[in-house]
Amino acid sequence: MPADLAVIGLGPYGLPLAKAAVAAGIPTLGFRTGPEAASLSPAELRRMLSGGFRHATSPAELGRVRTAVICSPTPLGADGALDLSEVEAAARALATRLRPHSTVVLESPVPPGTTEDVLRPLLEEGSGMRAGRDFHLAYSPSRVDPGNRDFHPANTPKVIGGLTPACTESAAAFYGRLTDKVVRARGLREAETVQVLETNFRHVNIALVNEMAVLCHDLGVDLWDVVRCAETKPFGFQAFRPGPGVGGHAVPQGLTAHTGRSLRMVELAQQVNSQMPRYVVQRAATLLNEHGKSARGARILLLGVTYKPDLADQQSTPAQEVAVRLLELGASISYHDPYVPSWSVLDRPVPRADSLYESAADADLTILLQQHRTYDLQGLSVKAQLLLDTRGAAPTGAAHRL
Structure with missing residues (x-):
């Protein structure tokens, strides 16, 4: 045909x-x-x-x-x-x-x-x-x-x-x-530049809210409540939410290699977003220390290792770097993801948690990296010894939020 x-x-x-x-x-x-x-x-x-x-x-x-x-x-x-x-x-x-x-x-x-x-x-x-x-x-x-x-x-x-x-x-x-x-x-060039603007818009605004997440944590302010209130403004604001890093196939374009001119805001956004996996691991280590445990030898369960919820795509997922940094600290990691039957980090297979609630109860720390619809975060917050929520998805007070 x-x-x-x-x-x-x-x-x-x-x-x-x-x-x-x-x-x-x-x-x-x-x-x-x-x-x-x-x-x-x-x-x-x-x-x-x-x-x-x-x-x-x-x-x-x-x-x-x-x-x-x-x-x-x-x-x-x-x-x-x-x-x-x-x-x-x-x-x-x-x-x-x-x-x-x-x-x-x-x-x-x-x-x-x-x-x-x-x-x-x-x-x-x-x-x-x-x-x-x-x-x-x-x-x-x-x-x-x-x-x-x-x-x-x-x-x-x-x-x-x-x-x-x-x-x-x-x-x-x-x-x-x-x-x-x-x-x-x-x-042609106007259409091509539309793609550049749309992609960079996402990365710059995610970087802004990621920086706000770090600032609000230091100030003792609930960022998630701040965003909830701010997005009621009917003009001049679009809500973005922080996370453990930025994944996906669309990459920010600073244009330096092609034009000799850089987009400084985009370059700064890349720096901010690339630091988020490191920040997640720092928060994880601090939480463990506050509860009398060391990251070295800690059993840490990672929930959701895809770059987007309810999809199997792992392109540029921040879960990889989070896992690598936890291993460098001497932690023992496992993972759960309903869309990823097997997962490797540094060419080594990571144990998959078959029983989610039992694994969360057994782990010293559970880190939610991706919010799949199948995750009952209220139930997980009850079972987990410690739960670090990088997506702001758990009920207020049920977990330690990013």
């Missing part, structure tokens, strides 16, 4: 797009560009296959679609800049199969200028065609929030910026089949 759409990269950005396209009745071809972090359950895969989805077995199949969306991952490289190698590989795989009048959209997080300065030359060289004349080229920032039950592709506005006005309209026509609202940016 011919496909209207090729989604290149079936990780955290591409897989949600492919699912949305199939749900909208668009025959979709999926093409993997490397190891993908996202996955489908057997039931989800069956639904997608019955709806017109299929995996490409050869790059040659990319030449049969009218629209191709590149969703390859762009992790941080060793130099601190985004690694564009998989985007470049996707472009090369697509270029020699590109058809005239087709539309190519990039959704991967990239520095402003990437679509025009990196993707465009690769596509033009490999295809022998000109972007904006022979095929359409556009950028659209991915707006994926895994596990969010309120917002999904259909009700999340989609930003589109094209190389030319015609490119923008071609991409907008495609995304108009998936979403209720399309927002047209002035051009």
Whole structure:
């Protein structure tokens, strides 16, 4: 069966797009560009296959679609800049199969200028065609929030910026089949910079509330009550909550490596957020000391080791660094997570707690790192000898909060 759409990269950005396209009745071809972090359950895969989805077995199949969306991952490289190698590989795989009048959209997080300065030359060289004349080229920032039950592709506005006005309209026509609202940016770089702003906004505001958590603890102030009251303000405030660190696939972009100009606020936010796992361990050691115990030899149970609640994704989860630092202090750690059947730290398997309440009662300290819906924190607070809640999820007075 011919496909209207090729989604290149079936990780955290591409897989949600492919699912949305199939749900909208668009025959979709999926093409993997490397190891993908996202996955489908057997039931989800069956639904997608019955709806017109299929995996490409050869790059040659990319030449049969009218629209191709590149969703390859762009992790941080060793130099601190985004690694564009998989985007470049996707472009090369697509270029020699590109058809005239087709539309190519990039959704991967990239520095402003990437679509025009990196993707465009690769596509033009490999295809022998000109972007904006022979095929359409556009950028659209991915707006994926895994596990969010309120917002999904259909009700999340989609930003589109094209190389030319015609490119923008071609991409907008495609995304108009998936979403209720399309927002047209002035051009490619404006659309790319929307992604930079949205990602940095999250990291900067999390850093602010993380700093407030440390300050409020020192002052003896209940930060969680402060946030609860502050978010009643109907203007000029958006509530963020602290945690043990910032995980996920979207990384903050200071832009230094690409423009020679740094975003000082973003760099500072990265420093603040990267210190949170260390702060959690410091609080854990202090709690143990206050109860006559040492971190060395202490039995510590970690609850929730994914980066987001009710998902199995462990991308950049702060649980890894928390565990490493606890081991360095000489603690004996175990973990529980309903979505993670096995877990390793420093290439060593961490014992999994089979009986949650018995393990919490046996541990010298239980640390809630991720708030999964299945956790009964009232019950855990009764069973646990000590409970450190880094998510503010336990009832007031039932645990020591971050």
